[in-house]
Amino acid sequence: MGGGDGGAVPMTVTRVNVTTPSTADASQKRRKQPANFQCPVPGCGSTFTRHFNLKGHLRSHAEEKPYQCKWPGCGKGFARQHDCKRHEQLHLNIRPYPCEGCKKNFARMDALNRHLRSEGGAECRKLQEELTPGGPTSQTPEGSSEPVAGPSSMKPDPDGGWGAGGLML
Numbered sequence: 794m795g796g797g798d799g800g801a802v803p804m805t806v807t808r809v810n811v812t813t814p815s816t817a818d819a820s821q822k823r824r825k826q827p828a829n830f831q832c833p834v835p836g837c838g839s840t841f842t843r844h845f846n847l848k849g850h851l852r853s854h855a856e857e858k859p860y861q862c863k864w865p866g867c868g869k870g871f872a873r874q875h876d877c878k879r880h881e882q883l884h885l886n887i888r889p890y891p892c893e894g895c896k897k898n899f900a901r902m903d904a905l906n907r908h909l910r911s912e913g914g915a916e917c918r919k920l921q922e923e924l925t926p927g928g929p930t931s932q933t934p935e936g937s938s939e940p941v942a943g944p945s946s947m948k949p950d951p952d953g954g955w956g957a958g959g960l961m962l
């Protein structure tokens with residue numbers, strides 16, 4: 794084993810100065826594409842050419858709201874804990890569908906109807922039909938979703954009712 798060629802590699806590198814217009818052309822290739830995807834967040838309005846980019850952008854919006862409503866099925870996000878707490882209060886206090894029979898208040902109309910259709914709500918249903926001919930569905934307070942009073946003056950019972958004595962109609 795022993796060659797010892799020692800031959801010097803001929804330095805025949807022909808250096809070509811690359812000043813062809815092809816490189817300059819590459820930087821100009823980022824053509825303007827139509828922004829097809831717009832951020833749905835109110836007040837943002839950022840536009841994106843790819844759905845992938847919009848998805849990443851939306852994630853950044855979510856991270857701005859670290860406080861999330863713990864109410865099942867809601868999951869609304871809030872930037873400030875104060876706002877989140879106040880929102881969660883709404884879930885507890887707004888029960889715009891009262892049962893005239895047992896004075897229980899329901900947050901949703903289908904919950905009230907289910908109560909009226911159940912065996913336990915049979916008496917309530919009779920009473921309700923006497924008070925509101927046509928059934929409870931004809932009296933949906935759609936527009937009046939405002940709370941009647943602050944949580945300090947009206948405290949709902951933990952089991953869901955306001956108490957028959959406090960709210961006489």
Ligand SMILES: [Zn+2]
Nearest residue numbers: 832834837839
């Ligand atoms: Zn946005």
Ligand SMILES: [Zn+2]
Nearest residue numbers: 862864867869
């Ligand atoms: Zn909520």
Ligand SMILES: [Zn+2]
Nearest residue numbers: 892894895917
């Ligand atoms: Zn009832």
